[in-house]
Amino acid sequence: MTTDTMTMIAEAPQVKAAETALFLDLDGTLAPIVARPEAVGPDPRRTRLLEALAQRLDGRLAVVSGRTLADLDRILEGRTPVLAGVHGLVRRDAQGRVTSTPPHPGLAAAVRVLRDFAATHAGLIVEDKGLSVALHYRQAPELAPRVRIQTEWLAAETGLVLQPGDQVMELRTPGPRKGEAITAFMAQPPFAGRRPVFLGDDLTDEDAFQAAERLGGFGVLVGPARPTAARYRLADVGAALDWLEALA
Secondary structure (H helix, E strand, O other), X not given: OOOOOOXXXXXXXXXXXXXXXXXXXXXXXOEOOOOOHHHOOOOHHHHHHHHHHHHHOOOOEEEEOOOOHHHHHHHOOOOOOOEEEHHHOEEEOOOOOEEEOOOOOOHHHHHHHXXXXXXXXXXXXXXXXXXXXXXXXXXXHHHHHHHHHXXXXXXXXXXXXXXXXXXXXXXXXXOOOHHHHHHHHHOOOOOOOOEEEEEEOOHHHHHHHHHHHHOOOEEEEEOOOOOOOOOEEEOOHHHHHHHHHHHO
């Protein structure tokens, strides 16, 4: 199944907790997309839900996000110990061990160039994640063509990997993606031997949908219908939280 040919056939069905290893994106899945990434903070409903899910699944819960581990711990109030951040470039497993890809040597120069570029174009936000740098244009969608040209040029000049997302272009250190992070988690306790289910919303989640499918599980797209490797769909963040609460 590919992102070009996969057709979503139904709303996500409920799963059996005893058989499931659950992997969740954050932005657009557990939290609504907002204009500025730093505006997302702790939410009592989400915190209670994650605590209940971790207990129900005997720890087989991980958040797999484009954010840094520090930012995830802030937003999730430390309730989810197993995390993959920066789209899989850094992982913290159930034993608390952190695995991280060394930053690419061209990253510092890319950050400087993008900051200079954003300083002359109102509405752009540069997010330095240490292992990647993201240029957000949600507040200036008319700049999308210029943002693409600038980031494509930087990727060619530096050797960084260009990763498009929802009104963001990100230059990342080459290395593991979300799918590889899920595969690594599934090889370890407490996830090993269960069926992986991954909920995500963005183009950056497609390889995670594919990984879940390869490992005997499935992906769930959160948001509007589009070509995807996810097998099922939930309408929006609210529907995703409702689905997760039913599982918890």
